[in-house]
Amino acid sequence: MGVLETRSLTKRYGTGAVAALDDLTVDVGTGVTGLVGANGAGKSTLIKILLGLLPPTSGEARVLDHDIRTEGEAIRTVVGYMPEHDCLPPDMRAIDFVVHMGQVSGLPAAAARERAADVLRHVGLAEERYRLMGGYSTGMKQRAKLAQALVHDPRLVMLDEPTNGLDPAARDDMLALVRRIGHDFGIPVLVTSHLLGELERISDHVVVLDSGRLLRSEATSAFLGDTGVVLVEVLGDPDADGTDAQTRMGQALAARGVTCRPRGGLIEVDPPDVRPEGAAAARDALRDLVRDTAADLGVGLVRVQPQTGRLEDVFRDGGAR
Numbered sequence: 001m002g003v004l005e006t007r008s009l010t011k012r013y014g015t016g017a018v019a020a021l022d023d024l025t026v027d028v029g030t031g032v033t034g035l036v037g038a039n040g041a042g043k044s045t046l047i048k049i050l051l052g053l054l055p056p057t058s059g060e061a062r063v064l065d066h067d068i069r070t071e072g073e074a075i076r077t078v079v080g081y082m083p084e085h086d087c088l089p090p091d092m093r094a095i096d097f098v099v100h101m102g103q104v105s106g107l108p109a110a111a112a113r114e115r116a117a118d119v120l121r122h123v124g125l126a127e128e129r130y131r132l133m134g135g136y137s138t139g140m141k142q143r144a145k146l147a148q149a150l151v152h153d154p155r156l157v158m159l160d161e162p163t164n165g166l167d168p169a170a171r172d173d174m175l176a177l178v179r180r181i182g183h184d185f186g187i188p189v190l191v192t193s194h195l196l197g198e199l200e201r202i203s204d205h206v207v208v209l210d211s212g213r214l215l216r217s218e219a220t221s222a223f224l225g226d227t228g229v230v231l232v233e234v235l236g237d238p239d240a241d242g243t244d245a246q247t248r249m250g251q252a253l254a255a256r257g258v259t260c261r262p263r264g265g266l267i268e269v270d271p272p273d274v275r276p277e278g279a280a281a282a283r284d285a286l287r288d289l290v291r292d293t294a295a296d297l298g299v300g301l302v303r304v305q306p307q308t309g310r311l312e313d314v315f316r317d318g319g320a321r
């Protein structure tokens with residue numbers, strides 16, 4: 001099913017000579033789609049146009065089969081939107097804010113209260129929902145913003161830089177939430193980031209923008225050059241035979257059917273067969289296997305990461321696909 005599509009979408013602000021979006025034609029389907037580009041690439045502009053909040057200079061777009069030029073209001077009732085910047089009233093409690101946003105989206109009061117409590121629990125703010133949001137950490141604010149995007153049971157969510165300003169642990173938590181929305185709840189997600197590395201872990205499809213132009217739009221697995229290779233680093237003492245931790249980990253992974261090889265101080269792990277649920281699920285399963293293997297061996301897992309430099313590779317290769 002097509003979730004959204006744009007055709008030659010162009011946006012110039014004011015009399016600007018430079019287009020913030022330049023002749024963008026792209027289709028987005030179900031699952032999690034990462035919208036990636038450097039700062040100023042046009043990600044927020046695209047989202048605002050798709051929500052019917054900003055008129056394009058030229059071109060067309062449809063969201064859930066609604067025309068962005070004439071059906072903005074209908075789009076906003078079925079789409080959940082998490083804006084990039086802080087939009088939370090500091091003197092409101094999260095529960096009141098999310099209930100209010102639910103009502104603004106058309107939910108009756110009782111349903112809004114029930115849904116608000118549910119979504120705040122889903123995003124991990126069950127305990128803190130009665131606190132004023134002005135006292136929230138950045139991670140809690142991002143969760144509250146996510147909750148208000150979900151309260152009205154949207155058919156699509158657009159998340160603008162949900163990991164902005166988060167420390168690594170909070171970023172991982174947020175990415176896990178985004179993945180749950182797309183994969184467990186089955187709601188299509190369009191999520192932006194200026195970091196490809198964090199989105200390739202959770203997205204099924206990646207769209208890359210460069211100065212308002214489409215650079216690439218591909219399944220994440222294809223995007224990774226069909227390698228999907230993961231690098232693993234472990235730390236630990238040699239065993240009684242003097243075999244070091246890296247070699248033990250490599251042997252243990254191989255014994256569990258994983259194809260891997262040493263590469264410098266790291267272990268290069270080949271991707272598993274892609275599961276029916278998709279590439280992101282297959283990568284999750286591989287990560288779990290690596291983590292469990294390290295735990296069973298009693299070695300420390302320093303990192304598990306896709307081979308790096310993808311975004312740079314894309315920009316270096318250039319050219320739309």
Ligand SMILES: Nc1ncnc2c1ncn2[C@@H]1O[C@H](COP(=O)(O)OP(=O)(O)OP(=O)(O)O)[C@@H](O)[C@H]1O
Pocket residue numbers: 013014020037038039040041042043044045046084194
């Ligand atoms: N209201 C505006 N008026 C004029 N120019 C704007 C406006 N909003 C955005 N721009 C310009 O349009 C271009 C695209 O900006 P946009 O915010 O869409 O990019 P982005 O990819 O979301 O970047 P970021 O990650 O920094 O938010 C940039 O050059 C930006 O300076």
